[in-house]
Amino acid sequence: MIAKALRLFCLLTCFALSAFAQPAPPAETGNGEDTVLVNSLLQQSKDLGSDDPKQGISIAIKARDVARRIKFLKGQAYSHKQIGFGYYYLGNYVETLNEWHQGLAIFEEIKDDIGVANLLNNIAAIYTEQGNDEKGLEYALRSLTLSEKTGDKLRILSALNTVGSIYYKKPATWNKALGYLLRALPLCESIGNQEALGIISENIGDIYFYKNDDAKAVTYFKRAIENLGNAPNSAFAYNGLGKVYLKQGDIKQALTYHEKALDISEKLNSKINIIRSLNGIALVYVNQNDLATSMKYYLQAVATAEEIKASPDLKALYQEMAIVYSKNQDYKNAFKYQTLYADLKDTLYNIETDKKLGRLQFDFDIQKKEGEINLLTKDKALNELQIRKQRLVKNAFAGGLALVLLIAVILFKNYRAKVKTNRILDKQKAQIEDLLLNILPSEVAKELQVKGQATPRNYETVSVMFTDFKNFTTHADKLSPQKLVEELNSCFIAFDEIIGKYNLEKIKTIGDSYMCAGGIPTPDDKQAYNIVNASLEIQDWILLNNKRRNEEGLESWDLRIGIHVGPVVAGVVGKKKYAYDIWGSTVNIASRMESNGAPGQVNISSSTYELVKDKFHCSHRGKIHAKNVGDIDMYFVERDAPFPMESLAENIRLNEDKTASLN
Secondary structure (H helix, E strand, O other), X not given: OHHHHHHHHHXXXXXXXXXXXXXXXXXXXXXXXXXXXXXXXXXXHHHHOOOOHHHHHHHHHHHHXXXXXXXXXXXXXXXXXXHHHHHHHHOOHHHHHHHHHHHHXXXXXXXXXXXXXXXXXXXXXXXXXXXXXXXXXXXXXXHHHHHHHHOOHHHHHHHHHHHHHHHOOOHHHHHHHHHHHHHHHHHHHHHOOHHHHHHHHHHHHHHHHHOOOHXXXXXXHHHHHHHHOOOOOHHHHHHHHHHHHHHOOOHHHHHHHHHHHHHHHHHOOOHHHHHHHHHHHHHHHHHOOOHHHHHHHHHHHHHHHHHHOOHHHHHHHHHHHHHHHHHOOOHHHHHHHHHHHHHHHHHHOOHHHHHHHHHHHHHHHHHHHHHHHHHHOHHHHHHHHHHHHHHHHHHHXXXXXXXXXXXXXXXXXXXXXXXXXXXXXXXXXXXXXXXXXXXXXXXXXXXXXXXXXXXXXXXXXXXXXXXXXXXXXXXXXXXXXXXHHHHHHHHHHHHHHHHHHOOOEEEEEEOOEEEEEEOOOOOOOOHHHHHHHHHHHHHHHHHHHHHHHHHOOXXXXXXXXXXXXXXXXXXXXXXOOOEEEXXXXXXXXXXXXXXXXXXXXXXXXXXXXXXXXXXXXXXEEEEEEEOOOEEEEEEEEEOOOOOOHHHHHHHHHHHHHHHHHHO
C-alpha cells in the first residue's frame, strides 16, 4: 500500500512537466517595434525558467502590458501563459490556474487551436497534480481531441502522456495507461523531442516496475536518463532505479541512485522531486531498520510537501511515518500521523470520482468513433435522414391529434402541483442564498452563483488582524465545555458586530483566535484606519467585560491583537463546505504581530504605522524578524479619546442576551 502511493505521486510531476513543454513565443501578427518587443520579452522570461521565476513573472507582465496597449491578442495569451509558468515554478498553483485560464480564453477568442490544446493540457496537469483527477481527465481529453484535429504531434503526445498519468494511478487501469504512453513514444522519436522521450520512458518504466517486470523497468529508466541528462525530470528515473535495486536487496545501489536524484533536485530547486528523493532515501533506511535516520529524511520531506501543499505526497508520507513510529514503539506519533493520513485520504478519495472518470473516457471514445463513422458514411446518412423526415411528417400528423388531448390533460393536472412546488422551491432558494451570504462576502457569493466558481484575486493592499487570548489553555482547563463555548461565543459575537461597523470582513476563527481583514473583497481607502479603530474598540470591550467578570469573582480574559498591511491572494476553497480565505506573507506577518504583542494592546507593523500615524499616537517598541521579509518595526497604538464605556456596557448586555438565546 505504501509503495503504491509512492509510485503514484512520483509519476505525476513528470507528467505535469512534460505537459508544460513550451513552443516558441508567438509569431509576429502585426507590424511595429512594439510587437517585436513583446516577443523578445516573452523569450527572456522563458529563458529564465525555474532559475529565477520571480524575475520571469516580472518580465512576462511587461510583455502582457505592452500587448494589451497595442491590442496584440496572441501576445497577451502567451504572456498569461508565461506568467503562469513563473507561478508554477514558485509552487503557487492558484495563481498559475488563474493566468492559464485567462490565456485559454484569449486563445479560444482568436481561434488558435494549438494554443488552446497546449493550455488545456497544462491546466489538466495542474489539476491532476493537486489530486483532482476528474477535472484533470476532462481537460486532458479536450486537449487530445483538439490536438488530433490539428495534427500537432507535440500536443498529441503531451495529451496522451497526461491521460496516461491519470489512468496510471490505479492498478486496474495500468494497461490502459501503458496504451496511451506507448502511443506517445513514436511521436517523440518522429519529432526528435528528447525531453518528452525521456519523460515518457521513465513513466513506462515505473509501470513495469509495479507490474514486477524489473528488466523492462530498468531498460526504460536508463533510456530516460540517456535522453534527459541532468534535467529536473531525470530525478524521477534515478529514483525509479533506486526503487528497483531496493526491491532486489541491493541497498548500496539503491541509496546511490536516490542520492543522485536528490542532488539533481536540490541543484535545480525542484521541490516536488526533492520530496520524492527524500522519501526514497527514507525507505532505504527503513529497509535497514535504521528508523532514526529514516525519520530524519521523512521529516524533511513532509516539511517541503506541506510548504507547497503537495497533498498526494503528504498522504503517502503520513502513512509511512505512522508505520515507522509504530515499529519504534512511539505510539503517540504513530497515532498522530495515522490520523493525518486518514483525514487526507478522506479528502482525496471519492467513489463518485471513479465513476465520473469512467464516464468521461466512455463519452470521449464514443464521440471519436462516431466521428470516424460519419466521415465514412456521410452521403448514406444524409439520404437516410431525408427518408426518416418524410416518414416522421406522415406519422406525426396521425399521432398529433391523439397527443394533443393527452398533453392537455397532463398539463392541467400538473399545473396546480407545479404552482405549489414552485412556492416551496422559491422559499428554499431564498434560504440557500441567505446561508451562502452568511458564509461568503456578497460579491464572492454572487460570482459563485452565476459562474459556479469564484475566481481567486490578488489584492495589493489588505489590512489583516489576528486576536488571541492569553493563557487560553489554562482558562479552558478550569471551565466546563458548555461554559467555555458560551464565553467564546459571547466574545466572538461582540467582535463580529464591531468589525461589521467598520466594513471589515471576518475570515475565520481558529480555536480561540479570531481573524479578519479590511479592503477585501471591495478595496477601501480607509481600511487601515477602520481596522485599528475596530481593534481598539475590541480591546475596550474586553476591558469592560473583564471588569464585569472580576465583579462576579471570575478571572480576566486578556487579549492580544496584531495588525499588518500588505498584499494577499483571496479566494474560495472547498467543495462540500465553502470557505473564503486569504494567503500570503501578509497573513503570516499579522500573526507574528499578534504573538509578539501584549495583552490589552494593539501591536501594528511599520507598514500599518505609516498609514495611520497621522490619526493615532503610536509608541515604537522594537523589531521582529519575519521570514522572507527581514526585520519589521512594531508599534503599540495609543488613543487620544477613550471609547465610551456606556456604549460598551450596552454591547456586552446585548451579546449576553444573544448567547443565552443560542443556548
